[in-house]
Amino acid sequence: MSSIEFRKDLFADERDDDLKEIGKPTIRQDILGHVTGRSPYYDDHLFDGLLHLKCLRSPHHHAKIRSIDTGEAERMPGVKRIIKPQDVPHNLNTLLSLINFGRDDEAMLQGNKVSYIGEPVVAVVAETELQARKAVKAVRVEYEVLPHVLDPEEAMKPEAPVVNEVYPNNTFDYHELYDHQKLRFGDTERAFQAADNIVEGRYQLSPIEQAPTETCGAIAAPETNDRYVCYTGTQALFFSLGTTAKLLDMASSRLHFVGGTVGGGFGGKVDSLHEPLAVLGAHLTGQPVKYVFDRQEEMQVGAPRGAERWYIKDGVMNDGQIVARQFTGVFDAGAYSRLSPYAIIKATGHLPGPYTIPNVSSNVYCVYTNRTPATAMRGFGITAVDFSIEAHMDKVATHLGMNPIELRIRNSYRDGDMKAHRRLAKNTALIECCQVAAQKAGVRLSPEFANDSSLKGGGIGSRIEIPETVTDDVGKIGDRRRSNTPIHPFEGAGHKGKVAAGTRGEQVIAAPAQDHEMVIEPGRDGYRGPSNGSGPLPPDETQPSAPMEPQSQPPVVQTPLPATQSPQPPQIAQTPTPAPQPEPYKPDKLFDRGLKRPGASRFISGSRRR
């Protein structure tokens, strides 16, 4: 049996738990429709004369298209239109051009060179799905097969075939400067020399399918006012709308996108492959068009969570302190960018995991290979590196003969610590999670770790400092195409630079509300501030020259639990008792019906409260 408990005793003084609706197990607005099967999905929108669209897909990993002959297919029964690459008004896009990230590198229909098995070449629109499938088989495409590359480290070698002409080095260009994203904090090389132990590992995650029950798809139909309506299972309505407007070179105001209930997303319904082609089909035929992946397409053509390979090298002292951590990450983007290069920035900002390590370096690569492009999935950019970090932490614990939970707490980040991306940690709670999980499983921690707290010991001494940082310029765009270049940080560096200690830019925070009328009153937001007993944490602008004082926090008392699981609520980690709060206001007469005013309309449709 499973169980859930809410540990309201922890961080109680940071919350106002006396809210009226927040925190209540209110039943979902849409649940009745879901459990009775009446919630409408995009595919429930029925149209007279609905046409069906199917794509002809590349059978090769990598091949030049010599010719496309659709003559026979066009004459087949039920075929309304064959859409060729040249029918797409603006046949080049990259998904994140909507936020100005990356160059357009992917055609909606590929007319020159296919770069993965399943890449769409032409689309057939027919009266029935069967007719569309038959006509797809009748299209003749002559290919000239090219050498292909499937392993991302092979793809980075000089002799590797070019997968994606927009990125001819098979790596995404970062900042118009390097073929990878760097992270440099302190001096990992020097710290490795001083470390008692070096622990290394290599980790690999294979592609994973989002596996929604409802495959990706969309239905588009012309409307009378020169607009198109598109019903879609997208996870991001305006992403799909903007992508469609761009590929079809159409004013976005002519597009009306309607989503709704989605039969599972998990990141696989962001890529907007279906909406543009369905709208284009509706535009070219003047009839409603449905384009939906079958299961085989969903599994092998729909973009998965991409494969990632991570190398980790740790310098560890005998007492368990990790003094240096170096990463090399290789993301397999497949043939086109989609969201992979952005995932790498996110992964880099996440390093070195939830730990305070004084020296960190990493090189992370977005590499193009001749496979299905990768995209988002639950845990985007983080899942694989977290697998790698935590499997590696276990190796470090084994190497040192330490309790793996105590090793984590020993190195855990705490409130006020400086992170490798040069911003302060706040609102941390890793240690408490470790303690509570241990307790639930009946694992005993020694008192030093059982009584530790995320609120203690952080933001002091070297933990708040940005050290002098060593940099290098290995891996400029195109270097790897000319000669074999090592992929790990600092390897092959002839010239090294230095960034002075304490160097950091400004923290970016949320844009303020444009109008003070939009700002919730402080007492109503449920937030009571960090409980460090000495006022709120200093703002993140704190310079390293002004180290924080150790926080005066009453020691956390922990009662050891028996090693077996207790059915009783664990009685541990008492946070200091919050100051008694004033009794919430209670009206002495509930539900006054209000004032009667002569002339006021009694036009009401709901129930009146008394």
Place this chain on the structure above:
Amino acid sequence: MTIHNGRGFACINYPIGMNLGGDPSQALVHSTPDGKFKVSLSSIDLGQGMKSVTRQIASETLGVPVGDVYVDTADSDTGPHCMGSFASRGTHRVGNAVIRAATEARKALLEAAAEELEVNASDLDTDGTGNIHVKGAPSRSITVADTAIAAQFKQGRTLSGRGIFLIPPSEADPDTGEMSPVSCFAHAAVIVDVSVDDETGEVEVTGINSAYEVGRALNPKLVEQQLVGGAWMGVSHALYETTEPYYPAREHGPEDFNSYLMPGPAEVVPHNIAVLERPAEDAPFGGKGPGEMCANPLLPAIANGVFDAVGVRCDELPITPEKVLRGIQQNGGAKPQNGLV
């Protein structure tokens, strides 16, 4: 043949929202003639409960009963722009936009009520059950319904609000990787119990104990739903799922659910969860998104559990029986560790 039991641990944190900003979401709130409130969004409810969470946020912020709030989503003609439902951004970004829109609508509501009651708006409060009263004088009150009628049919006021939430876009530094990546972090730690058959290499997860820190459980049932389902997805990732079983080779790719392995109802794992709530300053009522992060710690915890059980490091996912058996053979037999007891 022997079944070996093992325990694996892992802990993680997870960044909330698109990591370098530039991902706005907007919300509009307006009252119907009789004082019910509509929240208009273009955001998508994927089944995770976006509609419900934003409805509760609007209800709390407006100070009206949740039954008097209806959330409309996923229409580009009626809902203002939203970047989308991904990157754990729904609760945080959309929730914040709804707070702003509902706050503006609440101020209009209190001003309309103030005119009816002939008091200052700042002296008024809502009781969350449909009434507005003078602070400290609960008998001087008016219903939200009467206020809405008066506002729209007598005073000529709209009870509506606009909201947007944006973390402005920023860049990562090319040489140091310096950046402002996130607004807040969720946390988790799990201990999994596994059993490994040293003859077949088969791994079974027999139990999960976990602690998830989610900022604030805005709706405890929705949080439970996410954590139970998400953790199970993590088990599935660790042991079964891939579209390329012999990556980087492309052969043997599954094309349907017969060959794409996933756990079935028989593999549902007993999961004992503790939810911790350390509210984040810039999150709606402190709530971070629990949806994405809950799967992540299961992957390494299971790999670590397999090592504990038989002494095999499975550094490549998924942990198939083939990999476990090859590892046991390479080690000359199972090597139980008993590291975490």
